[in-house]
Amino acid sequence: MSEPTHEVKLTVNGVPHSVSVPARRLLSDCLRHDVGLTGTHVGCEHGVCGACTVLLDGEPVRSCLLFAVTVDGQSVTTMEGCRSAEGGLGPVQRAFMECHGLQCGFCTPGFVTTITAFLRDNSDPTEEEAREAIGGNLCRCTGYQNIVASVLRAAEILREGAVE
């Protein structure tokens, strides 16, 4: 007998989506394979690495710890939603490129979404606050130093943008 499915309505990066998924479908899998946005990555599927972090109604959550059906009607921002309006690198993403804040890039989506939310609340962080803000995400490549620099650079880019 085939598994029953549920209609789930989501707004992803501002675009409404409706998907039909089994109750056990993880939000991470739903975003990646049903909505087709593979910018969200899965590093552990047990809530520790943070690669799957997306913003749910603006707040960072681990999409591997949520079922898609539990976020019906909510809005999700993914890595793709952190791009610039023209589709190029967004401010946080640009900072990562400028500061060499990524190597393999697998952890990057979780950092970019987390930092996007952090800078919304703290537009001028100290280095220590920047390090603290990324303290829940694992990166196996960079040693974090350039990610901390990316946070500070992103804040700078965003402040410049706000002034313009």
Added chain:
Amino acid sequence: MTIDAPVRPQAPPATPEAPATSGRPGPFGKAIPRREDLRLAAGDGRYLDDLGHEALAAAFLRSPHAHARIIDIDITDALGVDGLVAIYTYEDLDGRVAEPLPLLIPHPALHAPRTNYPLANGVVNHVGEAVAMVVATDRYIAEDAVERIRVQWEPLPAVVGLPAAFAAEHAVHPDVPDNVAAHMVQSVGEAHAAIDAAPYTMELALHVERSASMPLEGKGVYARWDADDRSLRMYSSTQTSTSVRFAIAAKLGIPVDRVEVVTPDVGGGFGVKIMHPWPEEVLVPWAAIRLGREVKWVEDRREHFISSAHERAQEHTVRVGFDADGRILGLDVRFLHDNGAYTPYGIIVPIISSTQLLGPYKLGSYRVEFHSLYTNTVLVTPYRGAGRAHGCFVMERVMDAIADHRGLDRAVVRERNMIQPDEMPYDQGLIFQDGRPLIYDTGDFPASLHKALALVDWSGFAAVRDAARAEGRSVGIGLATYVEGTGVGPYEGAHVRVETSGDVVVATGLTTQGQGHETVFAQIAAQELGVPIERVTVTTGDTRRFKYGVGTFASRSAVMSGNAVAAAARKVRAKALRLAAAALAADESELELADGEIVVRGFSSSDGLPGPRIALATVAVLANPLRYAFDEEAQRATQFSGQMGATPAGDGPPVAEGEEPGLEATGWYSPIRSTFANGVHACVVETDPETAEIKVLRYCVVHDCGTIINPMIVEGQVHGGVAQGVGGALYERIVYDESGQLVNASFMDFLMPYASEVPRVETDHLTSPSPLNPLGVKGVGEAGIIPGHAVIASAVEDAEGFRIDRMPISPSELWELRRRHAAGEVPSLRRASSLQPGSSLREEPA
């Protein structure tokens, strides 16, 4: 044979040749941002699981036992799962797929090699070994079916840990009763006699525990079989697509030209993905062919812990003889290496350990002997640092111990034992992992040491220690040096083509897992061809684009493919100048290539003198004489245009003798042996007097990787390596219980460092170009991690005043050592009594 003087004549007359266009402006050597980041930082990368959304999903039933016989596999229950497509066990395998997986690197000392079957054949030898493969419409359903397969097991005694393996009360493989896979001895001089005759001798037992590469993306395989074309395309998250291609073609009995292996973006490797073919790399395409459907398998984190390779576990017993000045007269190292249940990757790790242990030092004599032992645990293959981290730990612990014994400064003892720059090239008299002599090419080890001492302010540390003491805090300083063999052969190649648009397309066989190859290889090609880097694109790890190559490991990519790209680009450059000379009716020697065009020297746009010129794009058009034009530009290369090829006068063949059509070339680089990078790490730690928590306060790195192509990327490699080194020294370890269960197979329990645990890295460097390759480069991928165990042990020991002889070290282990030290069971360092406020560490007197 003695190692005091190099005994082998130096083969290569090769002089380091700067890039052809060095001195000219160009991207080589600059910290330019990475070109791949436009894709990766936008969330537009394509990793393995981003492909094949319509593919069937595979999942594996894996052994819950470390050692057991399979009595029966019952799939009845699983057959009822809706969406199930197929279940395979060993009985279903056919042809060469039913044979054991290949022994990749045979070695005469590996007298009892054993490799596994893709699916267990009657017996399992570690938790996580694949027993059955399920294919279903999606992964959730495939896992449902896996859960319903019933296996009847007959557990067998598990061999776990080196002491048990060596004692051999039980055997992993019944036909290897002593559990010894390999036994190897190398020696230079008469170490035993030298030690016996030395004024002072010491014995140490030095242990390193198991760890793992642990890339953030696990492995994954996706295969498509085209039955009409009888061809296979396979994607794998691997460090070597070229070798996977040959291995899979051989296993599946498909002509190799019918197999394409593509490595998409890869979320980190660090060694574990150089091992191949993994059972899944054989089974996924095999199933795709049988089913005539696309099949994909993506490893989950638990699978990665229990079935992908580990590394590091070694137990060393060391005897050293030295003189009053701390000079080593003889070193004898015996060690046990835990190779896990199988040896498909041979004994590369212990070979590297036993050779790279020597570091920057010349010892009076050296003997190393190892046993590589089977245990009922996951197989062991290289993890970043591969054997070097343990070797460095042993050598540097010995240096610290000698310094303490003689009441000498730890830096002084190191310097006294170092090879001097005027002794380069220096032959250590051993055979390295590439089967070639261990000859250091260049480097100034004392200069590296002094730079590191200056960076960490070694001589000023006594004051730092005093100040900390005054606040009731305890700090220590550590030092460790390393030499890293990089750029091992046998070869890599590259293809460079100038398109008729003037764009330059580069392809090389080896793969990328975050090292920035799309940028550094583009820097090399752009520099050689005098084109803006924006016009260059680079593809790695795609056998459709470049079929031959070896892979990405052992800090070899910049050396191997970097020089291959340079070689190919230089051929293209020469050809462009030849064709341009004919077209411009000028002499080749008058021409230069810059900003995408070829001009007569002195007449470039920057000279402000408009002179005869031809765009590289036009040369590319002319290089391929055409009968049929495909666009306006191409019309210039057709028969009646009067411009065709190198023979505008029309008196020779359109493609001249010895030429080939197209402005493109293939270049190769195959070194006679490895090139050796070196460096020194120094760090300051604080140990909490109550909790025994260890915090790294400062971490300094001085490294010498020869000519640098992109300093930003080099720096990034060092940072990342240090983070893994610190993780390996203080937090990470793979723990098996005595029954062979891996008890910490999750990120919850295997403690990779977060940002809060990784110190800021302070760096400085030297540049000793390698004479072994035209670019003068050396590898840097492992520079950050190698001295991790050694330097942190050195600092913790310094803070605590008693010897640290096993790594990693956790707060509870340090706490226990303190307790035993207080109880008189662990002796104090000799210098500990002198480390009172006001004393100078510079002297470290006994």
